[in-house]
Amino acid sequence: MSGDPYSARGNRDRSITRDGARGTPLPEADGRTEAVAPGQPYLIGEAMTGGYGKGADILHGCTISVDPGEIAVIVGPNGAGKSTAMKAIFGMLSLREGRVLLDGQDITGLSPQERVVQGMGFVPQTHNIFTSMTVEENLEMGAFIRRDDISVTMAQIYELFPILKDKRRQAAGELSGGQRQQVAVGRALMTKPKVLMLDEPTAGVSPIVMDELFDRIIEVARTGITILMVEQNARQALEIADKGYVLVQGGNAHTGTGRELLADPQVRRSFLGG
Ligand SMILES: Nc1ncnc2c1ncn2[C@@H]1O[C@H](COP(=O)(O)OP(=O)(O)O)[C@@H](O)[C@H]1O
Ligand SMILES: [Mg+2]
Numbered sequence: 001m002s003g004d005p006y007s008a009r010g011n012r013d014r015s016i017t018r019d020g021a022r023g024t025p026l027p028e029a030d031g032r033t034e035a036v037a038p039g040q041p042y043l044i045g046e047a048m049t050g051g052y053g054k055g056a057d058i059l060h061g062c063t064i065s066v067d068p069g070e071i072a073v074i075v076g077p078n079g080a081g082k083s084t085a086m087k088a089i090f091g092m093l094s095l096r097e098g099r100v101l102l103d104g105q106d107i108t109g110l111s112p113q114e115r116v117v118q119g120m121g122f123v124p125q126t127h128n129i130f131t132s133m134t135v136e137e138n139l140e141m142g143a144f145i146r147r148d149d150i151s152v153t154m155a156q157i158y159e160l161f162p163i164l165k166d167k168r169r170q171a172a173g174e175l176s177g178g179q180r181q182q183v184a185v186g187r188a189l190m191t192k193p194k195v196l197m198l199d200e201p202t203a204g205v206s207p208i209v210m211d212e213l214f215d216r217i218i219e220v221a222r223t224g225i226t227i228l229m230v231e232q233n234a235r236q237a238l239e240i241a242d243k244g245y246v247l248v249q250g251g252n253a254h255t256g257t258g259r260e261l262l263a264d265p266q267v268r269r270s271f272l273g274g
């Protein structure tokens with residue numbers, strides 16, 4: 001057990017995972033996940049300091065990392081800088097200090113689009129779908145960097161989110177909140193990312209829809225896609241997290257496995273409502 005770096009993974013919990021068959025790549029994943037060196041973070045935003053434009057620093061030496069095939073979750077109060085950290089990792093914010101590494105490569109200087117080519121997918125917190133386009137057009141737009149046949153990936157997304165297949169000819173803006181989030185996640189999956197970043201994927205949905213979305217995210221992780229997500233439903237998110245980060249005022253306040261953070265009295269009192 002001591003030799004298994006994944007032994008403390010919260011999402012191995014039988015009550016959550018369906019069969020423990022995590023890490024089996026999709027047929028189309030080209031086995032890319034296997035190229036990742038074990039035991040080294042797959043994605044790391046290291047000691048990130050920076051803000052918007054010429055404005056004050058929002059992030060103060062913040063470090064976020066996620067290991068291959070794992071689910072890492074960022075929680076924290078409103079305005080803590082969670083979205084800013086995600087944008088920094090995705091290259092939408094230039095860092096004043098620190099760096100971002102993807103699979104051992106320094107990608108700090110790359111544009112968001114170049115990062116997509118390198119295997120990153122991002123679902124922003126807001127404006128994450130094209131409301132006037134159909135569901136299917138949204139998915140097609142998601143595949144913008146691909147020149148190969150996208151039909152297999154699209155079929156897989158419809159398998160993951162069957163409701164999207166039923167509604168594929170409808171304008172995405174006509175869908176419910178939970179369905180729109182499925183479109184946003186599906187759109188990001190169209191580039192076949194190795195790591196998927198999600199900023200509050202369950203914002204504004206009912207608890208039942210939230211559980212359903214978390215199940216789908218776990219399913220995505222099981223195909224070998226590494227997940228980094230921000231969540232305001234801190235307790236539920238930490239239950240499925242291999243690793244959790246509590247951010248406060250742009251810095252790391254608490255870090256641990258999801259289970260450790262859920263058990264930490266200070267984290268419980270301050271961030272989980274006791
Ligand atoms: N585009 C922006 N331009 C300037 N300041 C911003 C921008 N977006 C967010 N901020 C500021 O950065 C801080 C952190 O915001 P954010 O990262 O959105 O927090 P969180 O996602 O944790 O709620 C806040 O003070 C917010 O006002
Ligand atoms: Mg945010």
